Amino acid sequence: MKIKVLKDVLEANNYIARKIREELAKRQAMMINIIGSPGAGKTSFIIKTIEVLDVKAVVIEGDVTSDIDSRKVASFGIPVVQVNTGGGCHLNANMIDLALKKIPVENAVIFVENVGNLICPASYDIGEDFKLAICSVPEGHDKPFKYPAIFEKAGAIVLNKVDLIKHVDFDRDTFYEGVKTLNPKVSVFEVSSINGDGIEEWGQWLKSQFMEKINR
Ligand SMILES: Nc1nc2c(ncn2[C@@H]2O[C@H](COP(=O)(O)OP(=O)(O)O)[C@@H](O)[C@H]2O)c(=O)[nH]1
Ligand SMILES: [Mg+2]
Numbered sequence: 467m468k469i470k471v472l473k474d475v476l477e478a479n480n481y482i483a484r485k486i487r488e489e490l491a492k493r494q495a496m497m498i499n500i501i502g503s504p505g506a507g508k509t510s511f512i513i514k515t516i517e518v519l520d521v522k523a524v525v526i527e528g529d530v531t532s533d534i535d536s537r538k539v540a541s542f543g544i545p546v547v548q549v550n551t552g553g554g555c556h557l558n559a560n561m562i563d564l565a566l567k568k569i570p571v572e573n574a575v576i577f578v579e580n581v582g583n584l585i586c587p588a589s590y591d592i593g594e595d596f597k598l599a600i601c602s603v604p605e606g607h608d609k610p611f612k613y614p615a616i617f618e619k620a621g622a623i624v625l626n627k628v629d630l631i632k633h634v635d636f637d638r639d640t641f642y643e644g645v646k647t648l649n650p651k652v653s654v655f656e657v658s659s660i661n662g663d664g665i666e667e668w669g670q671w672l673k674s675q676f677m678e679k680i681n682r
């Protein structure tokens with residue numbers, strides 16, 4: 467019985483996600499679902515990316531509660547909508563559908579900061595073009611092994627806080643071994659959202675994905 471209910475919930479979610487995807491294609495917008503632990507640097511990474519990206523950008527901030535992140539994003543002059551899940555540990559397609567009604571997204575890249583959590587956000591399609599897994603050097607090199615689903619499904623992976631690598635025992639080889647086993651073709655970007663290292667290269671890649679979509 468329990469299994470059936472969960473299946474229905476996911477089917478309803480996937481239906482809305484498909485509608486969102488169709489709508490975004492019509493509006494020539496691209497949406498990235500950004501998934502990482504609390505403190506991985508999601509908000510900092512989004513802001514740093516938008517600084518170098520010469521494409522219109524908007525942000526949807528997902529949090530259990532509070533508008534701390536959306537106020538920070540807005541302070542950079544970036545259009546933002548806050549979504550509070552009221553306790554829920556992931557965003558679903560319905561929440562995104564409502565958020566998209568509050569903000570013009572024509573010709574924009576939409577950055578969705580999912581709730582800080584490496585587990586269940588991986589299971590929910592929100593109508594994104596791709597999921598981006600972000601983890602940071604101080605979290606350790608074992609994350610792909612411990613949370614395989616998100617690394618497997620990610621269309622891009624970001625290793626943030628590389629400026630800290632000399633201070634912690636992060637083993638790049640182990641990290642990449644995990645990533646390549648789960649997702650052999652994925653692009654991985656090493657960045658610092660504090661000093662900007664790697665952001666330009668990631669921004670170029672993102673822009674090329676966006677141009678490819680809107681010129682299709
Ligand atoms: N050293 C360093 N600190 C970072 C970097 N990115 C984010 N931080 C810091 O990590 C903390 C959490 O960042 P935040 O963007 O709020 O993470 P979020 O919870 O994933 O949105 C803040 O104190 C940031 O200043 C980075 O690349 N290097
Ligand atoms: Mg944040």
Ligand SMILES: [Zn+2]
Nearest residue numbers: 555556586587
């Ligand atoms: Zn959840």
